Amino acid sequence: MDRAPDSKSGCWGFESLLACQFSSNGREVDFLMDKIKVLFEKVKNFLNEAKIELKKVTWPTPKQTLASTSVVIIVVVIVSLFLGIVDFGISKIIRLTLG
Secondary structure (H helix, E strand, O other), X not given: OOOOOOOOOOOOOOOOOOOOOOOOOOHHHHXXXXXXXXXXXXXXXXXXXXXXXXXXXXXXXXXXXXXXXXXXXXXHHHHHHHXXXXXXHHHHHHHHHHO
């Protein structure tokens, strides 16, 4: 007896060469558990390597951090004042030009 056509074959009457697979013997569950274990091992390995690399980092002292932060804040204030003045000047020129 022929099988009914399915949507995957486009109703062309192809017969599947794959047998139906059931998890009655637990092989699929074991396979999934093995994949999960491999995934956890990869994550654990990555975190261990990241920890080793972070130990190699030369961290700045609090004094260096404060000095760098101060420089960044001062530069931001200077640039913002400059851009504010330029914006004000350009807007005045545009108002005078357009009326």
